[in-house]
Amino acid sequence: MSKFLPLWPDQASTMAHQVDALYIYLLLVSGVMTALIFLAVMLLAIKYRRSKGCVAEPIEGSTLLEITWSIIPLFVMMTFFVWGAVIYFQERTPPADATEVYVVAKQWMWKIEHMEGQREINELHVPTGQNIKLIMTSQDVIHSFYVPAFRIKQDVLPGRYTTLWFKATKPGRYHLFCAEYCGTQHSGMGGDIVVMEPQDYAQWMAGGPSAPLQDTGKQLFSSLGCSTCHRFDVQGRGPNLQGIYNKPVLLEDGRTVTADENYVRESILNPTAKIVNGFKPVMPTFQGIVSDEQLNALVAYVKSLSRPATGTAGLQNPPAASSGQPQNMQVQ
Numbered sequence: 001m002s003k004f005l006p007l008w009p010d011q012a013s014t015m016a017h018q019v020d021a022l023y024i025y026l027l028l029v030s031g032v033m034t035a036l037i038f039l040a041v042m043l044l045a046i047k048y049r050r051s052k053g054c055v056a057e058p059i060e061g062s063t064l065l066e067i068t069w070s071i072i073p074l075f076v077m078m079t080f081f082v083w084g085a086v087i088y089f090q091e092r093t094p095p096a097d098a099t100e101v102y103v104v105a106k107q108w109m110w111k112i113e114h115m116e117g118q119r120e121i122n123e124l125h126v127p128t129g130q131n132i133k134l135i136m137t138s139q140d141v142i143h144s145f146y147v148p149a150f151r152i153k154q155d156v157l158p159g160r161y162t163t164l165w166f167k168a169t170k171p172g173r174y175h176l177f178c179a180e181y182c183g184t185q186h187s188g189m190g191g192d193i194v195v196m197e198p199q200d201y202a203q204w205m206a207g208g209p210s211a212p213l214q215d216t217g218k219q220l221f222s223s224l225g226c227s228t229c230h231r232f233d234v235q236g237r238g239p240n241l242q243g244i245y246n247k248p249v250l251l252e253d254g255r256t257v258t259a260d261e262n263y264v265r266e267s268i269l270n271p272t273a274k275i276v277n278g279f280k281p282v283m284p285t286f287q288g289i290v291s292d293e294q295l296n297a298l299v300a301y302v303k304s305l306s307r308p309a310t311g312t313a314g315l316q317n318p319p320a321a322s323s324g325q326p327q328n329m330q331v332q
């Protein structure tokens with residue numbers, strides 16, 4: 001039936017069934033409640049209708065009755081809240097093993113950057129059965145990343161990162177909408193999420209010549225001169241960035257913040273906003289110097305410094321120090 005009368009979009013993510021189940025439950029409970037109230041109104045109107053010779057009697061309220069019909073529906077309605085909150089927290093908390101993809105929105109397109117360096121516009125290729133975490137920002141106004149088939153939606157804001165995650169379950173093409181009115185061509189700001197079988201995805205991924213995002217970030221880290229102060233061998237003028245990602249950082253003013261994506265981003269664009277305890281506010285801003293894409297690459301690189309070493313780079317020999325690049329030798 002759904003082919004002729006599609007009431008719901010495709011269910012193509014692990015979250016879709018849960019959201020639909022809650023929605024159906026909400027409709028059912030609302031329907032039953034409406035019917036009960038409607039029925040009571042009708043029956044009472046008939047039973048107590050005006051008839052000849054009938055004299056109205058004043059009725060004292062019944063506290064017990066009133067409490068009963070308030071408390072029981074309250075608990076019934078609170079199930080919406082509890083169930084909704086469970087789904088909300090699930091949708092808000094990306095699994096630790098999620099593959100990260102950067103999204104930059106602008107009027108009027110979606111720019112996608114994979115960690116492997118693949119770039120796409122208005123298309124996002126993902127494999128089935130893998131958790132995908134989107135790290136999103138906007139170059140201009142507020143947009144909203146909305147994929148009905150996955151039952152996910154998140155505002156994409158200029159000046160900060162917001163995240164979203166999903167696990168696609170069914171190969172296919174699913175429409176991506178911008179769900180925040182963002183200017184004249186807002187309605188055209190769409191795209192496709194292309195969900196592929198893992199082997200097809202691997203093939204697609206192998207087709208691109210791009211360098212991994214963190215390598216681009218590493219190059220920027222060196223060419224922008226970051227590596228002269230943020231050193232890995234000796235204490236530089238800036239904090240050593242190894243192992244800081246997602247860890248608490250003590251600030252000069254006594255606060256402790258978590259070094260998440262937004263913290264790293266802010267520290268690049270507005271370095272004096274949060275000064276790490278023991279350091280001087282000497283770092284210049286990179287606002288207007290790095291693009292959002294370059295910022296993503298830098299963030300990806302800083303995050304990579306906190307990952308357990310893979311391949312050639314050992315922990316004692318972090319990527320920048322082991323790469324043979326001379327930047328660590330220049331200043332002493």
Ligand SMILES: [Cu+2]
Nearest residue numbers: 143178182189
């Ligand atoms: Cu938009």
